[in-house]
Amino acid sequence: MKTCAELTIQQLHHALQSGDVSAVEIASATLDNIEQSDPTLNAYTHVTRDRMLSEAAKVDSLRASGGTLPPLAGVPYAVKNLLDVTGQVTLAGASLNSTNPVAKQDAWTVSRLASQGALLSGMLNMDAYAYGFTTENSHYGVTRNPRDTSRIAGGSSGGSAAAVAAGLVHFTLGSDTNGSIRVPSSLSGILGLKPTFGRISRSGSQPFVASLDHLGPMARCAADLSQVYDAMQGTDPQDAFQADKPTTETFSRLTHGQQGLRTAVLGGYFSTWCDDDAKDAVKLVAKALEAQEEIEMPQAELARSAAFLITASEGGNQYLPLLRSIPQQFEPLSRERLLAGAMIPAAWYVQAQRFRHQFQQQILPLFDHWDILIAPSTPCSATLIGQETIRINGTDLPTRASMGMLTQPISFLGLPVVSVPLQTASGLPIGLQLIAPPWREDLCLRAAWALEQQGLVKVLTSPVMK
């Protein structure tokens, strides 16, 4: 018999509705599992025990009174510690934020999930300032990969990936500026959705790079990802970067699967800068989705450079006052990188922003012919904690900067992407990006669902005990 942690959100909903399990029982089991696993994983920076039990009691009261349970009722989740949670300090992975006042209200996304009955278990570890791809945090420790605890979980939403992979919660929220949902999803072997830029409200989240920051869910199956994504859509007048787009429900469309989807593989830059495991995974998925061609995304490398410049400049400016006043409190792995970014000439930054527009104009016509583009999410599988370089295409590359080299051009475009995990010959997972046109999250979720139906994508939990 499956435990609650192994059920999908929809199955859990049925179990709750039928009285097989109570929300308080789900919350208590979740909190026990976190207590058992987190000393090894280090996925959580804070466990919101009282809030979770209180939210669970409300769900049980609603059920007892005969009320209709909302879709996410009783579903355990956790959020990257850059989203505001009422009464808690938002750290953004940085000890210099630890003395900030507590949040007066939940982030917009967290309040949406709370209103849908989801149970918040806590806040999750990340790279400091969300500037990194490994979650090796000098102040809050490294987050370990549940698939192999000697390896990194990826970053910057490393705690978010590890908590899902270990089966502690059904879903988590992460943020993705240059790949921070897709990279840890790839390395920890789960699914992650980076929606279209401007789709999900960012109100109540600690900004890093306003021009590139996205929020999105991470989960173990396409259906769970879709339900959470649907729950987080909606108009937030407070978010100036949110586009004026109507909500597009995705859950009911999943079963359309790959029917009618025109799929191509991204070659060139994306097939050059990855190892054989990634190439094999691309071949399998291309076959399963009946990809018809390999196509190029010209200037992808230049897009990566431009994304890097925008990130460095906006991220550096964000932290400049504190770099001046309390440099000793910064993460040593990124302090001078941030400061260098704060010194970038304006001409470089504006050129990168204008090139972004040109790159969009050049790439969008590809979607006249294709609905889904396939590319690896990371150049390779998870590296050992502390490993400084990865060898790709005969070149030694710095691990911390290079794990995101295949995701950066895509978030620079702002396109929606689901990263799906495949098992490699080594036993470690690697993620593939299923990239869709703007506002068509439904297409990449359908492709992910189709791969699950074929048995190519199947995420099991990797429980970790102390």
Add this chain to the structure above:
Amino acid sequence: MSETKKNTASTNWAAYIAQMESVLALELDDARRQELLAQFSRIAQMAQPLMDLPLDPRLEIAGVYRA
């Protein structure tokens, strides 16, 4: 060799960083200046091909997608 490439290669980034240290009112020691120079030189290398790229004079910065 393009103009920008020549400029980037020949630029004295240590002097630029010293200027910016003053403009931004920072207090750095030699070890930090050294690391900053390494980081900045890497960024400059990435910027160079982008700055070499001709852009349409009417091209504005990107916003969010509307269509």
